[in-house]
Amino acid sequence: xxxxxxxxxxxxxxxxxxxxxxxxxxxxxxxxxxxxxxxxxxxxxxxxxxxxxxxxxxxxxxxxxxxxxxxxxxxxxxxxxxxxxxxxxxxxxxxxxxxxxxxxxxxxxxxxxxxxxxxxxxxxxxxxxxxxxxxxxxxxxxxxxxxxxxxxxxxxxxxxxxxxxxxxx
Ligand code: ADP
Numbered sequence: 001x002x003x004x005x006x007x008x009x010x011x012x013x014x015x016x017x018x019x020x021x022x023x024x025x026x027x028x029x030x031x032x033x034x035x036x037x038x039x040x041x042x043x044x045x046x047x048x049x050x051x052x053x054x055x056x057x058x059x060x061x062x063x064x065x066x067x068x069x070x071x072x073x074x075x076x077x078x079x080x081x082x083x084x085x086x087x088x089x090x091x092x093x094x095x096x097x098x099x100x101x102x103x104x105x106x107x108x109x110x111x112x113x114x115x116x117x118x119x120x121x122x123x124x125x126x127x128x129x130x131x132x133x134x135x136x137x138x139x140x141x142x143x144x145x146x147x148x149x150x151x152x153x154x155x156x157x158x159x160x161x162x163x164x165x166x167x168x169x
Contacts, residue, residue: 008161011154012040015075017113023081025060032124041072064099084122098140115150130163138167
């Protein structure tokens with residue numbers, strides 16, 4: 001049984017097995033939740049990302065994919081980096097956003113993670129409307145078969161929390 005929980009707060013303060021990062025394809029850091037994770041997690045995470053770029057992801061991580069690194073100084077064992085799609089009003093990219101959640105949970109399962117914290121992927125700088133981002137997130141994780149016991153959505157503000165709360169019901 002997988003439980004979905006909601007927390008309003010800072011994902012870098014969570015104590016879980018894996019923290020999902022809304023990364024960009026470079027894997028070399030950015031703003032928003034990505035910046036916060038690298039700031040609090042320390043240089044080990046960036047060093048691991050650089051190694052991944054040099055070994056398996058020379059062209060970067062594709063949109064919708066996910067990969068795990070150390071969590072550095074965070075209170076977690078892994079950071080799972082996933083690349084959300086930039087929102088487009090003219091093209092339906094929701095399958096890619098759903099893929100971020102599915103792939104992140106697949107990587108979590110591969111590593112044996114039992115508790116996983118997700119931010120609202122693509123709902124910041126990448127411009128996804130929050131209600132739709134929340135619907136895709138919750139519908140997707142509900143449909144995944146996983147050994148993860150707790151999927152915790154960590155929402156930065158009240159508006160994001162409200163959007164996810166309406167989906168979880
Ligand atoms: P993206 O580029 O995928 O849109 P962002 O990091 O810009 O990613 O935003 C994704 C979501 O994460 C936004 O709702 C943003 O408010 C939220 N966010 C930013 N910092 C944090 C944090 N420290 N903890 C949890 N959520 C955060």
